Amino acid sequence: MRPSSSFNAQVYALVRCIPPGKVLSYGRVAEMLGVPHGAREVGWALSALKQARNEPPVPWHRVLNAQGRISIKGSPEAALEQRLRLEAEGVVFDEHDTLDMSRYQWNPSPPELAALLQRIRAETSGRD
DNA sequence: CAATTGACTTGAT
DNA sequence: TATCAAGCCAATT
Numbered sequence: 001m002r003p004s005s006s007f008n009a010q011v012y013a014l015v016r017c018i019p020p021g022k023v024l025s026y027g028r029v030a031e032m033l034g035v036p037h038g039a040r041e042v043g044w045a046l047s048a049l050k051q052a053r054n055e056p057p058v059p060w061h062r063v064l065n066a067q068g069r070i071s072i073k074g075s076p077e078a079a080l081e082q083r084l085r086l087e088a089e090g091v092v093f094d095e096h097d098t099l100d101m102s103r104y105q106w107n108p109s110p111p112e113l114a115a116l117l118q119r120i121r122a123e124t125s126g127r128d
Numbered sequence: 129c130a131a132t133t134g135a136c137t138t139g140a141t
Numbered sequence: 142t143a144t145c146a147a148g149c150c151a152a153t154t
Contacts, residue, residue: 039136072135
């Protein structure tokens with residue numbers, strides 16, 4: 001579990017930067033972290049979150065699939081919780097339980113993102 | 129070490 | 142617009 005633990009930490013750090021009422025897709029998170037095809041890894045990192053203590057709390061509910069739909073499998077309760085948390089932040093799902101990604105997806109400006117990534121990398125480089 | 133699985137994505141039917 | 146199949150990558154069995 002060596003190499004990816006640092007990746008997980010980066011995922012958590014980045015997800016913590018998503019503003020309330022905004023969301024990110026798994027693939028987008030992976031892409032931002034420099035792993036273009038690491039969408040499933042991001043899902044893995046987040047699923048591991050429920051057993052690993054996370055402080056400060058990671059707003060895992062702000063991450064869903066590229067279609068704008070909740071993608072939690074095997075736990076309807078968790079899926080419902082995710083939806084409720086999002087709606088509590090003002091996000092509105094349409095009649096197909098889908099949300100408009102073009103509207104809700106978080107799009108930081110390139111310089112802002114670069115600075116963010118730099119800080120995240122500094123944060124997660126030493127610890128493990 | 130091979131097969132299976134999963135909070136994914138994309139492109140073809 | 143809805144389904145299917147094939148990639149992808151780490152963790153588990």
